[in-house]
Amino acid sequence: MTQTATAPNDQGQQHTESRTDSGNAVEARGIVKHFGETKALDGVDLTVQQGTVRGVLGPNGAGKTTLIRVLSTLIKPDAGSAFVGGFDVLRQPKQLRRTIGLTGQYASVDELLSGYENLYLIGRLLDLSRKEAKARATELLERFSLTEAAKREAKTYSGGMRRRLDLAASMIGRPQVLFLDEPTTGLDPRTRNEVWDEVQRMVREGSTVLLTTQYMEEAEQLADDLTVIDRGRVIAAGSVAGLKAQVGGQTLQVRATHPAELPEMARCLAEAGILGATVSADAGVLAVPITGDEQLTAVIGVLGTRGFGVAGIDTQVPSLDEVFLTITGKSGSAPADKETQA
Numbered sequence: 468m469t470q471t472a473t474a475p476n477d478q479g480q481q482h483t484e485s486r487t488d489s490g491n492a493v494e495a496r497g498i499v500k501h502f503g504e505t506k507a508l509d510g511v512d513l514t515v516q517q518g519t520v521r522g523v524l525g526p527n528g529a530g531k532t533t534l535i536r537v538l539s540t541l542i543k544p545d546a547g548s549a550f551v552g553g554f555d556v557l558r559q560p561k562q563l564r565r566t567i568g569l570t571g572q573y574a575s576v577d578e579l580l581s582g583y584e585n586l587y588l589i590g591r592l593l594d595l596s597r598k599e600a601k602a603r604a605t606e607l608l609e610r611f612s613l614t615e616a617a618k619r620e621a622k623t624y625s626g627g628m629r630r631r632l633d634l635a636a637s638m639i640g641r642p643q644v645l646f647l648d649e650p651t652t653g654l655d656p657r658t659r660n661e662v663w664d665e666v667q668r669m670v671r672e673g674s675t676v677l678l679t680t681q682y683m684e685e686a687e688q689l690a691d692d693l694t695v696i697d698r699g700r701v702i703a704a705g706s707v708a709g710l711k712a713q714v715g716g717q718t719l720q721v722r723a724t725h726p727a728e729l730p731e732m733a734r735c736l737a738e739a740g741i742l743g744a745t746v747s748a749d750a751g752v753l754a755v756p757i758t759g760d761e762q763l764t765a766v767i768g769v770l771g772t773r774g775f776g777v778a779g780i781d782t783q784v785p786s787l788d789e790v791f792l793t794i795t796g797k798s799g800s801a802p803a804d805k806e807t808q809a
Contacts, residue, residue, distance in 0.1 A: 492517045492644050492675035493538060497547035500533050500699075507533040508544070509699035515644075515692075520666070520676040522690030524683075526795055530699040531679040532572065535648045538677070539569045552643045565593070568642035570650050574633035578622035582613050582632050585621060586639050593640035600639075607635040610665055612658070627654055634662055638669060645669060647678045651685060663688055683787035695794050703794045710790050718783045719755045719763055724776025726751040732775050739769045757782075 493515035540560040552566035590600030
């Protein structure tokens with residue numbers, strides 16, 4: 468639902484504002500963006516509920532960064548509509564920018580300022596009081612292990628330190644909506660965990676996060692729901708568990724006491740109506756696709772009734788990597804969306 472309100476513009480004149488009160492932090496419908504003859508976004512729809520993390524996955528050049536730049540008002544879409552934090556990306560960009568935080572793929576800190584000065588300045592620009600800006604800058608420097616380097620100019624920082632400072636800068640105002648575009652690329656595992664902890668902390672405090680990532684582990688760790696984009700289109704969406712189930716559910720791996728019996732075990736299961744079992748003689752296991760606990764029990768029941776020896780069983784679900792490759796059908800995408808050139 469959309470509602471209108473009247474507010475003064477920069478010259479004190481009245482104009483009509485349009486806000487959405489749907490309860491969603493992000494709503495995008497039919498977003499299209501061209502770069503020359505390349506269609507980077509081709510009718511993207513996206514909804515992100517307040518207080519959640521939405522992961523956006525896709526091959527290189529799929530359009531992920533272009534989508535982030537549209538939603539954060541850095542570039543204008545050629546078609547479609549979007550609201551972020553209740554504000555229209557086209558009609559209310561100034562108001563929208565005050566509700567968001569953004570970390571792009573490359574650090575954008577002021578190299579001539581110290582780490583502390585960077586954060587303090589941004590805090591003041593976001594209307595934090597001097598006391599609040601100091602406290603918040605100090606807090607985030609500590610959380611991102613930058614306290615010892617706080618007074619050094621950012622140009623003396625390593626690439627990883629600049630990245631951490633850039634992430635801290637995007638979080639200093641406790642934004643309503645936080646856009647993170649591949650935020651942990653190039654970070655060591657310890658720092659990556661620090662970023663994850665801080666993202667989760669912000670969500671607990673009420674922020675909403677839209678995260679693009681190439682790391683499947685990161686998506687599983689942080690995201691409540693996922694959207695998969697390829698060639699500028701949404702090709703799948705849902706929870707991590709839902710997408711895994713969509714791709715193929717669980718696989719029961721039965722380790723035989725006598726590996727020579729594996730073909731006969733598969734034949735007996737087929738006779739009982741349990742289809743799809745495959746034999747891996749080298750591993751000494753029988754892989755049986757199952758959809759739930761009832762089917763698992765049925766497999767064990769058939770094998771036990773027929774007197775087969777079972778040395779062990781294990782269940783596996785498809786990894787998010789496997790889900791991604793199955794949905795996209797490839798590991799990369801052509802052509803690039805030229806998002807870094809916009």
